[in-house]
Amino acid sequence: MVSEKGCAIGIIRGMKTDTFDFYLPDDLIAQFPLANRTDSRMLYVGGTAQHIKDATFRDLPDYMRRGDLLVLNNTRVIKARLSGFKPTGGKVEIMVERLLDVHRAQALIRASHAPAVGSTLSLSDGITAVVEARQQDIYTLRFLHPLPLLELLDRYGRVPLPPYIERTVTNSDESRYQTIFAQESGAVAAPTAGLHFDQAMLDTLRAMGVAIAYITLHVGAGTFQPVRAENIEDHVMHAERYSIPPDTIEAIRACKAGGGRVLAVGTTCLRALEACARAHEGQLIAGQGETNLFITPGYRFQVVDRLLTNFHLPRSTLLMLVSAFAGMDAIQRAYQHAVAARYRFFSYGDAMLLEIQS
Incomplete structure (x- = not known):
């Protein structure tokens, strides 16, 4: 369940927000998308020691296998x-x-x-x-x-590019700040991990025997707000609406039963699935809901095995989420490596593929 302040059960009390700060040169904040969606680099963090490996997004099929499930967020960004x-x-x-x-x-x-x-x-x-x-x-x-x-x-209206993209909105943003599978209008920020996919990549994964399912979580502007409280447990988490259809619940059950791995594309997918499980005592039930679930180190994941995500803002709830998923040490090393290797950060930036810490 979720507490009144939106903190998940299992939070490590007394954890300082500045633990999740890091130095990021301004020139690593991607101001424009790359020419092609799949041109991005991808940093893999996984294995028993959570080792780090440089890859490209086009390598994603090499990290998948038959029976795995890809869960995508089909929210559509409105001109807000x-x-x-x-x-x-x-x-x-x-x-x-x-x-x-x-x-x-x-x-x-x-x-x-x-x-x-x-x-x-x-x-x-x-x-x-x-x-x-x-x-x-x-x-x-x-x-x-x-x-x-x-x-x-x-x-x-105008496309609501994030505040760290310091330029005028262009016509190309109307398509590039939108996933190719966007259907349900309501988000004011893109589910950015999904921006890397084109139709050819989805077709390749399906041909391999990877199943694809969808949820809807309408991303709110609160996703860009840094945590200002000194202790993370004092942060009040913003709420977002989500919907999970019956077909997706069935796809997750089939994946788990067959020994496959559930890969959430983006923190929005992960948050929707985990919020649903918490709301129903560990069970996934199709339907709609609203969540202020705050995932921080100490959280025990119930649904998602792997996470594809972008690089997140310092002192942000999303950085805390990925630290909970892959481990604080692994994420700190990964971000240090990404800065040194000049990965592109944030919404139009590069991707990470994370395995859950064992």
């Missing part, structure tokens, strides 16, 4: 950024965080002074939005337009 003005004329930047219904959303707002509840914001092409409520930094907005909000964002 909008610009506008307050009634006073001051500029606002809106980042839609979660769709509530066809005309309402929760959002983050950047402005010189916070807009008041009840005020009306003027956006693109005559669109207006009323501030209905505010809870801490999250605003509830009602958009006054006949178009459904999702269609409105698709027409007038």
Whole structure:
């Protein structure tokens, strides 16, 4: 189960956040995707001693075998950024965080002074939005337009590139900051481990006898927030919605029964599967849920055997998650190696393939 602060049972108490800090040169933060999705490098961390090996993403089939299962997140990134003005004329930047219904959303707002509840914001092409409520930094907005909000964002919004990509959004980002299997609209950040796959790679894996299944977890903007508490147990984890279909539950059961390995593509897949298992006393049950599960060293994994992921931000919950999965020493060595070998970091960066620590 998950505690009120979103900390998983098994957390090592008193662990300091600065344990998960590291030096990263700015020029290693990937600002653009590579020419082809599968061009990325891949750092393998596994084996009994969690040894480190340089590889490429195109080598992934060499690390798979018949009977394994690949679990992908089919969430689709929405054009969540909008610009506008307050009634006073001051500029606002809106980042839609979660769709509530066809005309309402929760959002983050950047402005010189916070807009008041009840005020009306003027956006693109005559669109207006009323501030209905505010809870801490999250605003509830009602958009006054006949178009459904999702269609409105698709027409007038901008791709919500992460804050560490310091450039203007280009037309190519609309396709490259989206996986090729994206279907279910609702994320404000891409499940970036999935960005490495093209159709040829998926076809190759299927031909080998690797099964492929999908979950949906709508990634929220909280994924980019560093942990600011001195002790990680004091961090309040953001919540995200997930859905796991019956076919995926059955695929996991078949994989486990046949001696295969479940490879979660991205921390989002891992988090959805582990949250589902915790919510049902170790069982996987198809359906929808919401999780604030905070996976840190000391956590006992119940579903996932292997993890494909990108390199994560210092002091982030995702760095803590991969440290729990592969082991703190292994991840510290892997990140030191990645910096020295000049791997590309974060959303448009390179990949890691991790085996669970034994």
